[in-house]
Amino acid sequence: MPEVYNWHLGRKMTYVFDEAHPKKQFAAVFNINRCIGCQTCTGACKATWTFSKGQEYMWWNNTESKPYGGYPQHWDIKILQQLDDAHAAAGKKAEWDTSQASDTAPYGVYNGMTISEAAGADQQALGYLPEDKEWRAPLFYEDTSTAYKGDRLGISQEGASLPEHQTWFFYLTRICNHCTYPACAAACPRKAIYKRPEDGIVLIDQARCRGYRKCVEQCPYKKSMYRGTTRTSEKCVACYPRVEGTDPLSDGVPMETRCVAVCPGKIRLNGLVDIAADGSWAEAPQHPLYYLIKVEKVALPLYPQFGTEPNIYYIPPRWAPRPYLRQMFGPGVDEAIARYTAPSRQLLAVLQLFRTTQRMLFRFEIEEGPLVLETEVNGEAWKMYDDTVIGFDAKGREAVRLSVVEPLHERPAERMNSI
């Protein structure tokens, strides 16, 4: 099998196709700390793409409550268990060597096996086909927290203190990751799944698909779904007319997807990053996504050990137990949370850009403002400035301008009780 470079793993890995990369890659950052579990994203995708017969159970976007929830049920526990079993059978450990971290291996080197490397001779990757009942309820265990250590009356003698809550859950909102090395495409015996060279969006050619469901079986994130009425599989299409700038609203420039654009929690930022011929991200420190993922390393891939190099990145929740988060987002978790909780001057400004315009942002600039707060965070001195961040669209036009301190608008006296 050919070898390809996976920068999430910091090493080469085997993959069914030769290394080839798009010019740009569809990507996003989701800030878990801000998600309120409102499912507006879920409804927006459903109302746009999956409202027809045979698509009733399809939630291309879903928001599940961790640690117990998942759609389909227990999808990640199941694939993690398969990966654990494969390591045990091979006498290997799924460990990261963070001492080897470098520019091309920002999280260090993963010495364990990916789902592709751990697969048997008759499979492209580890996987399983969920039973119908596992798809029946997208919100199983919604808002269900871990057990509480309090007494009979629910009062804990220990109290709760950061950095980790004693009892916790968080919302993990998910779409297809438009992976660099998609397991769904590797698995398809009809070669019906392809990655677009212009933007890296992964699509299923409905004319070629025969509904063998190998993609459903081998996507580790379970984001390919079978439609009984057409006998083909379908998945998130990354709202490609909006990304192409062909949506009537877009004024000819790429727009954020529907699930991103509607988010009231302002947790999402979506864009296109430039990809070099070798698959690395072309250096662009003024690109908001490049800045968050590559410069600040505050946003991390979901289950990087699966080996598909997913392109949706997460700012991890700051209060959940670190071992759980390291399993989910890799070894960069501690650094990411430290940087998020005491953000640099520039990071605090860039974090304001989330969900403020429907136009995709390709560049940001910061105008410095006055010092407004001096305090202590994580035991160290921390300063906050009222800087202004400006975001620019694909044509280089100013799309949004925001200050770190939100402006205060006082209602005129004559409209005090105007409701």
Ligand code: SF4
């Ligand atoms: S998340 Fe799954 S369906 Fe989406 S590109 Fe990756 S492997 Fe394919």
Ligand code: SF4
């Ligand atoms: S990107 Fe578009 S198609 Fe994909 S989950 Fe979001 S709304 Fe649905």
Ligand code: SF4
């Ligand atoms: S719309 Fe935003 S805040 Fe609401 S569930 Fe989706 S990602 Fe979370």
